[in-house]
Amino acid sequence: MLTVAAARPFPYSFDIATTALLVIDMQRDFLEPGGFGESLGNDVGQLRRTIAPLAALLAGARAVGLTVVHTREGHLPDLSDCPPAKLHRGAPSKRIGDPGPKGRILVRGEYGHDIIDELAPLPGEPVVDKPGKGAFYATGLDALLAQRGIRSLLVTGVTTEVCVHTTVREANDRGYECLVLADCVGSYFPEFQRVGLDMIAAQGGILGWVVDSTEVLAALPSATVSQPSS
């Protein structure tokens, strides 16, 4: 059992064998200039600060054999899995399915829908495609985690108050222990980044735990220690 003593509201313990690193929606449409996120008037720089720490955490997780699961938000090309309320709500300059500079917006298979190169999934790492903000609804994520015996989740990705929060809430109700990595989740809005993290740890960790990724990396066994021994 490994322990991250610095986690708030109190120390977080996990086993490598029963823990997965969840990387949520690190997609070009959300993170790159010219994508869907920017078309809504957002500053993608607020999200891009997560890339370097997340890449380091991903490398550390892979080195010790932690399960890694990626998610992508997007819809079928015929939009048959896009609720009308999602498609037509508000007045963004572009809608889901419209042509964008990186292909059709939030449509599976398009360039902009895929994960950024810096965090590209390795062969064999599951990629869960989800039609909603939460990664559990209408996906195989719960079955995938159960099959591997996963009970704890290290949660990263974007955006903090939307897809990360919705997924953490779903996971928490399902009994998973969620540690959200503050420097590896990002919001377009600094206020929501702060309060989003506070809400998770509030009331005795009502939704989970929060800490920086460096604390998790420090808790992982080093590559040499993780070698098989006697």
Add this chain to the structure above:
Amino acid sequence: MARIGPVTANPYPWPYDGAADTTRTALLCIDWQTDFCGPGGYVDAMGYDLSLTRSGLPATARLLAHARSLGMLVVHTREGHDPDLSDLPANKRWRSARIGAEIGGAGPCGRILVRGEPGWEIVPEVAPAPGEVIVDKPGKGAFYATNLDLVLRTRGITHLILTGITTDVCVHTTMREANDRGYECLILSDCTGATDKGNHDAALHMVTMQGGVFGCVATSDDVIAATAR
């Protein structure tokens, strides 16, 4: 049948499709339970300011009467667990114990968050009327491990008006679940509340961003004003 909408709401006139009606819209009353907002419940016993979680009760009671007069579907939810705690995740129990309010343990109004106990009951101000749907949920969200989605779809409900406590925990989790399932949601600022006013305000603000990422925010007056028989 009565028309509902367009409701003056933030960030767009609700609903997205112009107007709903009372056959397609349900009023959700989330976790108005004694342990969360009643005198002598465990939130009270833990020393929180009870006025924060009770602040939405008068407006909700008024809207509830309005919804009933229109024949709208009303659904109440209660968070709680079986007496044998077989549906209580280990980490939820452990965390509740850690802050001195262990679920299943003795509380000021019976066993904390256990179905059938006095503290788990809905407070009288917004108590369910005979025949109204009550959904018992083991989590923060009202959709996970419950029949809520089935009940709503069976009744042809496509639009939800959300009230209840607490804004940032159970109401928000339920709104997010509903939004992913395609329901058009409206959360009412005067019919919700949280143990922390800052979290209440932030949770409402989050809804309004990015063109209404989870739906809209309005008040009960806005809803009543936008109803036409």
